Amino acid sequence: MVKRQETEARLKDCCVKDGFWSYFQELVSDVVIPYQEKILRDEIPGIEKSHAIENFRIAAGKAEGEFYGAVFQDSDLAKWLEAAAYSLQNKRDEELERRVDDVIDLIGGAQQEDGYVNTYFTIKEPEHRWQNLLDCHELYCAGHMIEAAVAYYESTGKDKFLNIMRRMADHIDRRFGPDKTRGIPGHEEIELALLRLYRATGEQRYLELSRYFIDERGTQPNYFQVEMKERSWTFWSTEAGDGTYNQSHVPVREQDKAVGHSVRAMYLYTAMADMAGETGDESLYRACLRLWENVTGRQMYVTGGIGSTVHGEAFTKDYDLPNDTVYAETCASIGLVFFTRKMLELKPSGKFADVMERCLFNGVLSGMQHDGKRFFYVNPLEVIPGLSGEQKEYKHVIPKRPQWYACACCPPNEARLLESIGKYAWGEGSDTIYSHMFLGGSYRSEMCGGILIETESGYPWNGSVKYTVHPQENGASCTLAVHIPGWCEKYRLLVNGTEALSAEGTTAEAETAAKAADVFREDGYCYIRREWKDGDTVQVDLQMEARRVYADSAVRENQGRVCLMRGPVVYCLEQEDNGGQLWQLRIPENAQISAAEEQDPVLGRYVSLNIEGARCLSGGSLYTGERPVPYAWKIKAVPYYLWGNRSEGGMQVWTLEG
Structure with missing residues (x-):
């Protein structure tokens, strides 16, 4: 049985004061979140209209009008709400909190008596609810709203939004599951959201519903074909395909190669890894490991981008990684961060931390203009003037970030990840605090009666990182595990100013010799075991060339x-x-x-x-x-x-x- 060896940090225990990442967090809180809110409120002329908040006003009976936008328009607002929740955790802002509460009131007002929340079907086609799981993304939108509700509850302690989405989750639970209506989402997301809701509430039903959606996937490969035949209307699909596009071609435990839409795949794999850790499901873990190895070993760009073709925003074949017609959606790199973070929980390993770092510093950040007001959906590795963005096969490879999109999934996704960066950097095992990436600031743990770790970092521009440990009581015994990036061949680790470990490379002999000491390297991490005294320091010097x-x-x-x-x-x-x-x-x-x-x-x-x-x-x-x-x-x-x-x-x- 697989065992979760580590859990991600609570965001409230992380304080980011970093020479690199603080710029992006402040940019998101001060510029990106207000800018995106104006777009969601249709207050910026001359760019793609959102109408997301107005849709909820109409659904809540506060305004008259027609639904506007994609069928999944609610999800743009949900991801923005999640980003705002994390921002409020990092920096209190009473005015932002008031505006978020107003939006939550609208969502509550739009909720139907049976708990259903979705503006498209409430306003436009109420008679077609739950009839088109392939295309219409009701479960996807619900998942993002659930994630936002959990984040807001954890950030503010307010449970109104959480209770709204619990009612929606209960509605879904009454409809889908064993001995109920058979169903799986066309776009995965609800699975990982239900696991977050389960941990926030302790309600076992949400874990079981997530398990149902994961286990049911692929057991009837022609499920969506049958669904199409049973309804008398279509939304945009003309055929359901063989299931590879949405990873429903075979049961999840039998999958060994990433196929189909890359974002859907990442959200599914994230949920699978999370479920494996939650339930100890060894077969699910083995499937996740196979899929992760395939993605990162054969289908990932050097930037951490994935999904190499515009056709279906999808994976193609192993090693098919064109630079000039690449797709590499920003959301896909973000999804790979989610998936890899869950794999780290199952086994803290340098290979996972290395990929997470690669994505964050490259394929994720490239999705946003440095001023926070323009965004890339596609992240090319080569732009050719006169072809990129102009010729048919290069039309999607635009050389300039737009202000917004009709399908605007990436901009708020970027915002919610950057505002929650702390929980990707830190984690805890039974007696070990993990530093998965170098992040200046501090982390507070309840381990051994309470420990505060302050970090000073010049990363990524220089390789000097210093940890200062402040235990609640001197003599607290635990382990600090610091990730040494796989790219680094030469480094030194000093404890209280004295060199405790150094390496030129990562040979097996060097690791074996170090295990005999209280400071040793194993699987990409340096472990420092000691009884900590106030002011103890650990310094890492990486040779950066x-x-x-x-x-x-x-x-x-x-x-x-x-x-x-x-x-x-x-x-x-x-x-x-x-x-x-x-x-x-x-x-x-x-x-x-x-x-x-x-x-x-x-x-x-x-x-x-x-x-x-x-x-x-x-x-x-x-x-x-x-x-x-x-x-x-x-x-x-x-x-x-x-x-x-x-x-x-x-x-x-x-x-x-x-």
Whole structure:
């Protein structure tokens, strides 16, 4: 039986004061949340209309009008509410809390007598409730509302929203399950939300309902085909397919390869991993491990992006990772963070923490403009002026972040993740406090009578991180486990200023030798076991150098190409710094790569990489027998997450080497 070895931190125990992440949290609380609220209230002219709050006013009888937006428009508001809840946990704001309470009142007013909450079917098609689980996303919207309600309850202690969504969960429970109506969601989300509701309330029925939706999936692969035949109307699908699109092709425990819509897959896998930890289901854990290995070992971009095709926003085949027609939806990278965090709970392992870090510093952050007012749905690794965003096969690869979308799932998803970053950084086992990522600030644990850990971090721009431990009583005995990123080959760990562990690489011999001491490394973590005294320090010094990264030879698009990284940060070349036609550039095999700290009025503080490279040019003939001539060219690379913030132009992550 699998056992959950660690649980994520409570957000109220985390305080973020970090040289890197505090900027984004303050940006979300001060700019993004108010900006998105105005959009949800239709107060910003000239951009995609949302109408999400107005839909609830109409459903609650506070206004007249027609439903507007996607069938899942409620979910945009739900994710914004969850982000606002986390923001209130991090920084009290009475005016924001009042506005959130007003929205909650609207949701309560729109709730039907039987507990049902969904503005599309309340306003537009009440006679078709629960008849189209494939397309109409009632369970998906309910899941996001439940997550928001739990977050708001945990943040403020107010239970009105929680009770509204408990009534909706009870309504769903009365309808679906063994010996009731058979059903599974077309877009997974309700499964993981019900587990959060179960932990918030202790109500076993919610755990069992989540288990039903997970276990039922794939047991009738033609379920949605049957559903379509039984109703006399359609929404937008013309056929249900074979179930791979929404991961209902085989039972979940038999799945071993990520297929279909990448966001749906991540939400399902997150729930599966969470359920495995909650119930000790070994077969479910093994399926999660197979799926995680397939996603991250064969279908993930170097940025942490997943879902390589625009057709269905989906996975394709192993190692099919095109750079210029990539999809890599922001929500998919966020979903991979969710899934990986749950895998960390099952087994604290460096491979999980490494992927979580990769996603957060790259594929997640790239989804938002540095000023918080524009957002990417698609996150390309190559932009070609004249093709990207213009030609049919490149139409989705837009070179500039829009202000909003008709389908706006990504912007509020980004906001809720960044505001809750603390619970991804810290966790606890039975006698161990885990630092999964370097996050300046503090973490308070109830372990051993109470311990406060303060962290000072220069990460990711430098590799110096210091932990100062303050136990409630001197002599408290527990373990601090610090993740050492897999990219780092050389590091030192000091306890109270004395070197306790160092390594040049991660050889098995080094790990074996260290286990005999109270400080040892195992599976990507340095464990420090001791009786802590007030003011004890643990310092980690990581050697941070620019490095070259190469793709597996099975990835045809990147053969002969190199990617630059420094620490956890992926770099790219932009036309702004290097001129046009970036594909002409070459990075010589023996070229030195230097790092320079910069302060830019648009990009903020960051570290650039600079290379003495070459630009290869040929004659004027379309085809010629003469080799292109290399000319010396200074190449500058900037962090990938910052691309597209200045002038519009070309961009590439992978550059020809030689």
